Amino acid sequence: AVEKTLSIIKPDAVAKNVIGEINARFEKAGLTLVAMKMVHLDDEKAGGFYAEHKERPFFKDLVAFMTSGPVVVQVLEGENAILANRDLMGATNPKEAAAGTIRADFASSIDANAVHGSDSPASAEREIAYFFGADEIHSR
Numbered sequence: 001a002v003e004k005t006l007s008i009i010k011p012d013a014v015a016k017n018v019i020g021e022i023n024a025r026f027e028k029a030g031l032t033l034v035a036m037k038m039v040h041l042d043d044e045k046a047g048g049f050y051a052e053h054k055e056r057p058f059f060k061d062l063v064a065f066m067t068s069g070p071v072v073v074q075v076l077e078g079e080n081a082i083l084a085n086r087d088l089m090g091a092t093n094p095k096e097a098a099a100g101t102i103r104a105d106f107a108s109s110i111d112a113n114a115v116h117g118s119d120s121p122a123s124a125e126r127e128i129a130y131f132f133g134a135d136e137i138h139s140r
């Protein structure tokens with residue numbers, strides 16, 4: 001089925017100047033960018049996005065990292081987009097990410113891991129609505 005998923009190009013990848021290379025991977029894999037903006041998150045916006053991790057030991061570092069510089073938030077659309085994007089990203093920890101994945105090629109640590117992608121249809125729905133209004137999403 002055609003799905004939408006939320007993607008974030010994180011501060012490390014923005015700083016490395018690889019926004020274009022990452023977007024090219026999405027497009028070459030058949031995913032379409034149907035919404036996109038560059039934002040510098042504050043503690044409240046980043047903390048709310050990652051609310052499910054609030055009790056995890058890495059939460060504070062995660063929020064500090066995600067607010068350390070601008071990010072690109074985007075909506076990818078395509079056949080099985082949620083899983084397709086997770087395959088393109090590779091494992092959360094770049095040390096475990098398969099060769100040729102975005103994280104294997106661009107990430108340097110589990111925090112600075114280049115990209116985020118929704119992990120289920122329910123989280124995709126929540127995460128897309130967290131950043132975008134319906135009038136900002138240009139579905140095909």
Ligand code: CMP
Pocket residue numbers: 050053058062092110111112113115116117
């Ligand atoms: P992301 O997919 O954006 O979702 C939560 C983020 O927390 C994850 O990517 C990692 O960058 C970060 N993180 C840091 N430590 C851990 C950990 N031990 N397990 C999972 N995620 C972690």
